[in-house]
Amino acid sequence: MKIYNFLAFDLGATSGRSVIGTLRDGKIETRELTRFPNGIIELHGKFYWNLLGLYEHLKEGLVACAKEGITPDSIGIDTWGVDVVPIGKDGSILGMPRAYRDPYTNDAPERYFEIVPREEVYDKTGIQIMNFNTLFQIFAAVKEGYTPIVKAEKLLFMPDALSYMLTGKQICEYTIASTSQILNPRNGEFERSLLEAAGVSAEILPKPQLPGCVIGQLTDALATETRIGKVDVVAVAGHDTASAVAAVPAENERFAYLSSGTWSLMGIETKQPIITEESFRLNFTNEGGVAGTTRFLKNICGMWILEQCRKEWERDGKEYTYPEIVRLAGEAEPFVAFINPDDALFANPESMLGAIEEFCNRTGQTTPQSDAQIIRTIFESLALRYREVLEMLEEMAPFAIDVLHIIGGGSKNALLNQYTANATGKRVVAGPSEATAFGNIMMQAIGAGVINSLDEARAIIRASIKTEEFLPQDSEEWNAAYEKFYNLK
Numbered sequence: 001m002k003i004y005n006f007l008a009f010d011l012g013a014t015s016g017r018s019v020i021g022t023l024r025d026g027k028i029e030t031r032e033l034t035r036f037p038n039g040i041i042e043l044h045g046k047f048y049w050n051l052l053g054l055y056e057h058l059k060e061g062l063v064a065c066a067k068e069g070i071t072p073d074s075i076g077i078d079t080w081g082v083d084v085v086p087i088g089k090d091g092s093i094l095g096m097p098r099a100y101r102d103p104y105t106n107d108a109p110e111r112y113f114e115i116v117p118r119e120e121v122y123d124k125t126g127i128q129i130m131n132f133n134t135l136f137q138i139f140a141a142v143k144e145g146y147t148p149i150v151k152a153e154k155l156l157f158m159p160d161a162l163s164y165m166l167t168g169k170q171i172c173e174y175t176i177a178s179t180s181q182i183l184n185p186r187n188g189e190f191e192r193s194l195l196e197a198a199g200v201s202a203e204i205l206p207k208p209q210l211p212g213c214v215i216g217q218l219t220d221a222l223a224t225e226t227r228i229g230k231v232d233v234v235a236v237a238g239h240d241t242a243s244a245v246a247a248v249p250a251e252n253e254r255f256a257y258l259s260s261g262t263w264s265l266m267g268i269e270t271k272q273p274i275i276t277e278e279s280f281r282l283n284f285t286n287e288g289g290v291a292g293t294t295r296f297l298k299n300i301c302g303m304w305i306l307e308q309c310r311k312e313w314e315r316d317g318k319e320y321t322y323p324e325i326v327r328l329a330g331e332a333e334p335f336v337a338f339i340n341p342d343d344a345l346f347a348n349p350e351s352m353l354g355a356i357e358e359f360c361n362r363t364g365q366t367t368p369q370s371d372a373q374i375i376r377t378i379f380e381s382l383a384l385r386y387r388e389v390l391e392m393l394e395e396m397a398p399f400a401i402d403v404l405h406i407i408g409g410g411s412k413n414a415l416l417n418q419y420t421a422n423a424t425g426k427r428v429v430a431g432p433s434e435a436t437a438f439g440n441i442m443m444q445a446i447g448a449g450v451i452n453s454l455d456e457a458r459a460i461i462r463a464s465i466k467t468e469e470f471l472p473q474d475s476e477e478w479n480a481a482y483e484k485f486y487n488l489k
Contacts, residue, residue, distance in 0.1 A: 004450055007033075007065055007072040007231075008440035009058055011079040011158070012240060013262050014038060014307065016054065018061030019434070020070060021441030023450060027464040028441060030434055033064040040099045047102035049158070051085060051093070055165050062218075062226035071229055073448055074214075075166070076236035076440045077159040078243045080263075081179030081287075082134045085161035086152035087170065095148030097158065100132035101348045104144060108136035111143070115197045119280065124191045126275040126286030127181040128299060134180035135194055142199035155204050159238035166233050167216035172206035173235040175242035178288035183208065185273040185286045185294060211237045211290055212447035236443040237290050241265050241297075243439030244407050246290045246454065247432060249462040254402045256393055258386060258420070259435070260410025262304050266389045267297025268397050282392050290443060291454040296396070298389050301341040303410060306378050308352035313371060320371070326415045328372035329379050334477075336373050337365040338485045339381045363488050383419035384478075384485040390424050403427045407435035414468070421470040422478045431467035 004023040010016060017035040021028055036057040041048045058077075065072060086094040098104070109131050113121070118129065127133060134157075141149035149155070156164055157176040164170050177183050182190050182205065192202035217223075217230045237243040244259045248269075259265045273286035273294045287295045310320065320328070339346070339359050349355040356374060360367040368374045394401055404426045406417055411430040421428040432438055442457040451457050472478075 006441045006444040007075045009077040019437040047099040048096040066228040074232040074234045078240045079158040084155040086148040087154040089153045105131045105140045108140040128285035139198040169216035173238040174208045175288040176238035177208045244435040246439035247435040261408045264300040264302035329376040332372035332376040383423040387423040406430045428470040
């Protein structure tokens with residue numbers, strides 16, 4: 001049987017990596033080639049991503065692959081959603097992409113809804129109303145007079161912009177486009193009226209293309225410089241969550257997933273979008289999946305809160321490894337306090353520790369006093385928030401939910417996984433931790449015709465990995481904790 005190699009670039013909001021995936025004998029093996037930091041840069045009150053730095057890191061991944069003596073069958077890129085890169089008439093990149101945590105969009109939805117009603121925006125897009133969605137970023141940028149957006153001929157989402165830098169070809173991949181609050185999930189087209197109401201041309205976004213198509217080959221200069229040769233770049237599921245969900249090792253449709261990382265995203269996979277009064281009231285989103293599916297989900301603030309606390313502790317000379325963090329949480333007193341991870345306080349505060357204290361004071365709770373108590377409070381609160389969102393999902397799902405699959409980096413946190421099983425009362429299956437890379441690679445294999453379907457890809461993943469199962473425990477205590485958590489709002 002032929003051996004296939006696929007190079008995946010997986011970029012998150014705090015780090016990125018290049019991964020080589022080798023498909024042979026019905027199994028997939030992955031190996032990390034490079035890893036690099038990613039972060040928001042503040043300059044003159046605006047927040048950006050370092051696009052050129054990311055491009056250099058992609059080149060390093062290409063070089064690392066070539067040094068291994070591997071010529072990959074193709075290359076695919078996935079990233080976080082919503083953020084865009086402005087492109088000029090001559091194809092020049094007009095500026096660095098603004099980051100979704102830039103506060104210039106804080107009141108943008110409310111101002112936009114004075115032009116187009118909230119209900120109409122949701123009915124046309126089925127997307128969870130969040131201030132940083134692309135629609136509101138464009139609207140805020142125009143109102144601000146932000147030159148790169150005002151002068152842009154095209155806007156490219158992050159994976160498409162990076163693919164453009166590698167190939168010179170501009171496309172718009174469907175799953176990443178679906179995060180924008182501009183795409184209509186019923187017909188797969190952008191809503192021109194929403195763009196015009198935001199103050200830009202309806203042609204500013206390229207026509208969406210389904211994942212699996214070949215964008216183009218590496219430019220001659222890159223092929224020569226990196227010594228990797230003229231390799232195809234494929235439009236995988238460009239949104240990292242879409243790639244991750246494609247890698248859920250489910251055996252049937254009766255599952256919910258939790259993609260656990262800086263953000264937690266909980267949802268189900270459906271054949272049609274769910275756009276109803278109930279989904280609007282509960283602020284759920286319909287994003288594009290692979291193989292014609294819809295990812296019906298809700299964003300939940302995930303490990304962002306803990307990551308920001310870690311940065312503050314590090315400045316005080318306390319550096320905790322993740323095993324230490326898990327140990328501290330496990331040893332701390334349970335249910336000291338709860339936070340709502342999705343409260344606006346935790347979006348991007350100057351001090352996350354201060355925000356936790358402020359939330360506890362505001363809700364009349366005892367503030368966690370030790371680092372261990374703070375960690376446990378974060379973990380328990382996340383698990384209880386997962387239960388709350390899962391109960392919402394069960395109200396709207398067209399099928400019963402039997403199991404919760406946890407994928408992504410958070411699937412390695414056995415303590416939080418157990419808390420999640422305890423809180424939700426569901427069987428929890430954890431893994432793969434490398435879900436996004438697996439999904440990226442599997443989509444390249446589907447694009448190459450090596451794999452014929454999503455079901456076949458998932459069967460290969462099940463055969464290739466070990467998952468861990470968690471069953472509910474201490475139901476009475478967790479039910480009592482949930483009642484307290486729920487009544488904080």
